[in-house]
Structure formats: structure tokens, C-alpha cells
Amino acid sequence: xxxxxxxxxxxxxxxxxxxxxxxxxxxxxxxxxxxxxxxxxxxxxxxxxxxxxxxxxxxxxxxxxxxxxxxxxxxxxxxxxxxxxxxxxxxxxxxxxxxxxxxxxxxxxxxxxxxxxxxxxxxxxxxxxxxxxxxxxxxxxxxxxxxxxxxxxxxxxxxxxxxxxxxxxxxxxxxxxxxxxxxxxxxxxxxxxxxxxxxxxxxxxxxxxxxxxxxxxxxxxxxxxxxxxxxxxxxxxxxxxxxxxxxxxxxxxxxxxxxxxxxxxxxxxxxxxxxxxxxxxxxxxxxxxxxxxxxxxx
Amino acid sequence: xxxxxxxxxxxxxxxxxxxxxxxxxxxxxxxxxxxxxxxxxxxxxxxxxxxxxxxxxxxxxxxxxxxxxxxxxxxxxxxxxxxxxxxxxxxxxxxxxxxxxxxxxxxxxxxxxxxxxxxxxxxxxxxxxxxxxxxxxxxxx
Numbered sequence: 001x002x003x004x005x006x007x008x009x010x011x012x013x014x015x016x017x018x019x020x021x022x023x024x025x026x027x028x029x030x031x032x033x034x035x036x037x038x039x040x041x042x043x044x045x046x047x048x049x050x051x052x053x054x055x056x057x058x059x060x061x062x063x064x065x066x067x068x069x070x071x072x073x074x075x076x077x078x079x080x081x082x083x084x085x086x087x088x089x090x091x092x093x094x095x096x097x098x099x100x101x102x103x104x105x106x107x108x109x110x111x112x113x114x115x116x117x118x119x120x121x122x123x124x125x126x127x128x129x130x131x132x133x134x135x136x137x138x139x140x141x142x143x144x145x146x147x148x149x150x151x152x153x154x155x156x157x158x159x160x161x162x163x164x165x166x167x168x169x170x171x172x173x174x175x176x177x178x179x180x181x182x183x184x185x186x187x188x189x190x191x192x193x194x195x196x197x198x199x200x201x202x203x204x205x206x207x208x209x210x211x212x213x214x215x216x217x218x219x220x221x222x223x224x225x226x227x228x229x230x231x232x233x234x235x236x237x238x239x240x241x242x243x244x245x246x247x248x249x250x251x252x253x254x255x256x257x258x259x260x261x262x263x264x265x266x267x268x269x270x271x272x273x274x275x276x277x278x279x280x281x282x283x284x285x286x287x288x289x290x291x292x293x294x295x296x297x298x
Numbered sequence: 299x300x301x302x303x304x305x306x307x308x309x310x311x312x313x314x315x316x317x318x319x320x321x322x323x324x325x326x327x328x329x330x331x332x333x334x335x336x337x338x339x340x341x342x343x344x345x346x347x348x349x350x351x352x353x354x355x356x357x358x359x360x361x362x363x364x365x366x367x368x369x370x371x372x373x374x375x376x377x378x379x380x381x382x383x384x385x386x387x388x389x390x391x392x393x394x395x396x397x398x399x400x401x402x403x404x405x406x407x408x409x410x411x412x413x414x415x416x417x418x419x420x421x422x423x424x425x426x427x428x429x430x431x432x433x434x435x436x437x438x439x
Contacts, residue, residue, distance in 0.1 A: 043354070044416050045326050045378035061417035062318075098376065 002034035002118060003092040011123075013224040015265025019258075020123045020221070021094055027134050030054060036091045039126065040107040042099040050136040052096070052129060056085045056143060060103045060251070064110045075150040078114050082148035089116070089149055096122035096129065100212070100219045105254040109271055112158050114151045121258065124220040131218070158257070160244045160270035162278060162285075165203065169286070170295075172237055173206035174245045176256045177276065181248070182208040184289040187280060197280025201287040203246070204294050207235050211252040214259045227264055239266050246272035246279070302402045305390050306409055313411040321415040328389070329382035335372050346372070347434065349427050354380045356427065360434035367399045367435055368392065371427070379416060383424040386410070387431060396439040400432055 006025040011017040021029075029035055030053055037055040039047045047057040058064065063081055064072055073081070087093060093116065097104035104121055111119045122129065130136065155161075160168070180186045184201035202208070213230055216222055222230075231237050243266060245253040250273030260266040272279075279285050288294030300308075313321050339345055339359055346357035354377030361368035369392045371384035390406065391399050403409070407424040 043377050043379045044420060045322060045329065045382065046376065048322060048326050049375075049378050059417075061419065062415070067414075 002090055003029065003032055010223060014263040015224075016262040018118075019120050019262040021120050022123055023129050023132055023134060026052070026094060026096075026122055026129075030135075034090070034092055036085065036087045036093050038085065038087075038093055038095045038104075038107065040095055040097045040103045041126070042097070042103055046098055046126070048138070050138055051141075053135055053137045053139070054141055055096075056141050058085060058095075058107055060106050060110075064107060072110055072113065072153065075114065075152050078110075078153070079148045079150045082116075083145050084143065086143040086146055087116075087148060088146045090118070091146075092118045092120065094120045094122055096125045098126045100127070100215055100255070101125035102211075102251045102255055105258050106251045109158060109250075109254040109257060113153050113155065115154060124218055127219045158261075158270055160272040162272075162274050162282060164270075165244060165246070165272050165274075165279070166285070168242075168244050169204050171205075172241045172243045173203055174209050174231075174235075174237075174243060174253075174256060174260075175202045175206040176209060176211040176245060176247045176252050177202075178210055179208060179291070181276065182206075183291045184287075197248075197276050197278075199280045199287055201280070201289045202293075203279060204286050204288045206246070207293050208291070209235060209256070211247065211255045214256060221259065221263060224263060227259060231260065231264060237266075239264060240268075241266065242268045244270050244272050246275040248276045249273070250275045299393065302390055302394060302398055306403060306406060309386065309390070310409045310411055318415045321412060325382040325412065325416070326378055328385045329378045330385075332371065332373075332381050332385035332388060335370055339370050339372075346370070347430060349423070349430055356380050356384060356423070358384075358427065358430060358434070360431055360438060362396060362435060362438040365395050365439075367394055367396060369431060379420060380423060383421075383427060387424070387427055391431065396435055399435050400439075402428070402432070404428075 005018040006021040008022050011020045037052055038058050039051050039055045040058050044059055066073055095104040095108050104125060108119050108121060175182050182202045187196045187200040214222055245256045247253040250271055253271050257269050257271040260269045346359045349356040354374060356373045359370045369388050371388055373380040373384050406428055407421045
């Protein structure tokens with residue numbers, strides 16, 4: 001770890017306190033050698049309107065995805081992206097974004113596919129930083145290109161594919177979409193009809209925990225105690241469970257993946273990035289309607 | 299008045315000639331040109347229709363007077379891409395006749411050369427706005 005962690009009291013209760021930084025910490029650490037700040041937004045122009053001084057932009061759609069195949073970039077492209085973003089393998093990377101850090105969480109997840117050790121999220125993201133009146137700039141960040149090794153993407157540890165999801169039916173799964181998407185009233189999230197599927201409902205056995213239950217009004221994560229009450233208490237998950245989380249394209253479930261893995265310390269959590277846009281259109285895939293998880297007999 | 303087809307060709311060529319980064323800069327400039335809502339709508343958000351296809355809250359209202367179409371769109375400051383799309387449609391369609399707006403090309407979103415810069419998923423918001431403008435024009439003509 002290049003830059004010392006944020007010793008914020010709230011974070012110290014989490015299983016991995018080193019994965020979060022507060023807005024106070026980040027402002028105090030602007031310009032610290034070894035720290036690279038990355039903005040990753042839903043809106044592709046927002047960074048250009050204003051960003052945290054020194055931050056670079058990495059866009060999930062245009063930088064982290066392949067242009068043709070539905071998949072993430074490979075090791076050489078990731079090395080190139082890191083290099084032009086001024087990131088070294090040992091850099092401390094702090095990611096923040098709009099929309100409650102969905103895309104920041106998603107970018108962090110992709111960094112983890114490439115095994116980048118020290119990646120952290122800004123608790124509260126862009127919204128909290130702006131709301132607190134902290135410094136922003138329009139100035140272009142001048143980056144000195146770095147050397148970043150070519151790392152083979154790890155699609156095993158944190159990522160689940162459709163066949164694995166099929167085999168996982170009967171084991172813990174978390175559907176983080178809205179209740180209407182879960183029970184089958186709609187094939188897409190409110191306001192996102194373009195990311196639709198041919199069928200509505202949920203994967204048999206998946207429990208419904210909308211992602212936002214993990215967040216406070218100010219977009220920060222809830223305390224460990226509050227999170228445990230939801231995922232362990234109410235939903236009965238255990239930290240040694242093997243859990244798969246999904247949503248529609250994997251961005252909201254990255255947020256929940258982050259919560260389960262780093263804040264609550266689950267040993268095995270995977271994000272099914274194919275999510276509902278794949279499962280809900282997959283020929284023959286079993287689906288359950290209604291508010292109950294349901295069962296599927298193979 | 300320049301035809302919608304001609305304006306679209308001009309704007310499409312302007313984007314096409316730029317690199318990806320400059321396309322975003324141009325879109326941001328266009329976003330800045332979106333006119334403020336007149337008081338009669340700014341004070342009455344209930345009159346405006348929400349564009350559900352857009353990820354951020356976009357609202358629109360269409361007026362038809364003497365066969366001319368007036369288009370009013372608003373989107374939050376923190377959604378500059380959506381403001382850019384709204385502003386493009388405003389620039390292309392505002393002030394044209396009912397027949398011209400109804401006949402406006404359905405593939406406006408595809409002819410702007412923004413796919414690489416903005417991504418396919420995001421451009422779909424523009425499609426939603428266009429469809430709703432046309433529907434309101436047809437209803438009010």
C-alpha cells in the first residue's frame with residue numbers, strides 16, 4: 001500500500017477499512033505522491049464540466065469495455081489505459097463518481113479483475129464532494145505516462161458467468177434491482193428501457209436486496225452494523241457463503257459486491273456482469289415471477 | 299431556414315471530422331447552448347413530460363403555433379450529456395413546421411457520429427426524446 005489508509009472511525013468497523021477514503025481524507029491528500037484519483041461517471045461529460053484537481057477520467061463504457069465483443073478489455077489494453085492515466089502497479093488508486101458511485105464501483109471491480117492491489121472508493125462519491133463545496137477544476141490533468149505490467153485478467157475470483165450462475169441456483173444469490181424488476185412487472189429499471197431483456201422476473205432462489213439499501217441519503221455507505229442487519233440478519237446470509245450478485249448490466253451489483261466483500265468481509269462474492277440483460281434474454285433460462293425467491297427443480 | 303436534413307448533415311460532419319475527445323468537447327459546448335425554460339414552464343414543471351428513456355431527469359414540452367413547432371427541454375446541470383442531446387434536438391427541430399418535424403429522420407441519433415465517444419447505450423436517451431417530441435407534435439397539430 002503506497003499511501004497510508006484513512007483512519008476514519010466509521011471505516012475501522014468494516015472488514016477491510018483500507019478500501020474507503022472520506023472526502024476529508026482525499027482533500028488532505030490531494031497531490032500526495034503515489035496517489036492517483038480516478039473519476040468514473042454515468043454521464044460521460046461530467047468530468048469535463050468539473051473534477052477533483054488532478055483526477056483522471058476512466059469511462060466504464062468507452063475505456064473498460066471492448067468495442068465489439070461484450071466483454072472487458074484484456075491485459076494489454078488495461079496496461080495501456082493505466083499507463084496513460086498515470087497509474088503504476090503499486091499506485092494507490094481512489095475512484096469516485098456520480099450516481100451513488102455505481103460506475104466507480106464498477107470500475108473498481110474491473111481494476112480487481114486485473115489484480116490491482118490498492119484501489120479505494122471515495123465514500124459518498126462525486127455528489128458528497130460537490131455538496132461539501134470541496135475544490136473542483138476544469139483544468140485538464142497533465143499525466144506523465146507510467147509503466148504498467150500486462151496482467152492476465154482474472155475471471156474466476158470476482159466474476160460469474162451464466163453457466164456458473166445456472167449451477168449456482170439453490171445457493172445464495174442477491175438480486176439488487178428494483179422490486180418491480182425483481183417481481184417481473186418490468187423488464188428494465190425505471191428510466192433505463194434501453195437496457196431491457198425479453199423476459200421479466202428473477203433468477204430462481206435469488207433474494208431481493210435493492211442496492212440502495214446499502215447507501216445513506218448522502219450516498220455514503222451505511223455502517224457495518226446497519227449492513228449486517230440487512231444482509232446477515234434479515235436475509236440470513238453468512239460471511240462464509242458463496243454469493244453471486246446481479247442487476248441488469250452489473251453496475252448496481254458491483255456496489256453490492258463491494259459491500260459484501262470489503263465492508264462485511266464475505267470470503268467469496270462474485271458479480272454476474274451478464275446480469276438481467278443476459279439472463280432475461282437467454283433461451284431456456286429458468287425465471288421466477290413474484291416477490292418470493294422461489295425454487296427451481298433441475 | 300435550413301432544412302432539418304441539411305442541419306443534421308452539417309452537424310454529423312462536424313462531429314465526424316473530430317477525434318473522440320474533441321467530439322465530447324463539442325457536445326459539451328452544444329449542451330451549454332440549451333436555452334433556459336421560459337417562465338411559463340419553469341414555474342410549472344407539471345406541464346412538462348418526463349423523458350423516461352433518459353437516465354437523468356429530462357422534461358420536455360412542445361408548442362404548436364401557426365404550424366410552427368416550439369420545443370422546450372430541460373435537464374439538470376449534473377447531466378451534461380443529456381443536456382447536449384436535448385440541445386441538439388432543439389437546434390435541429392425548433393421553429394420548423396409540423397410536417398417537417400414529423401418527417402425528421404428517425405435515425406438522427408445514428409447520424410451524429412457519437413457512438414465511439416459516448417457509447418451506444420447512452421445515445422438511446424436521444425432516441426427517446428425524439429420520439430416523444432414527435433408524439434407531442436402529432437397530438438397538438
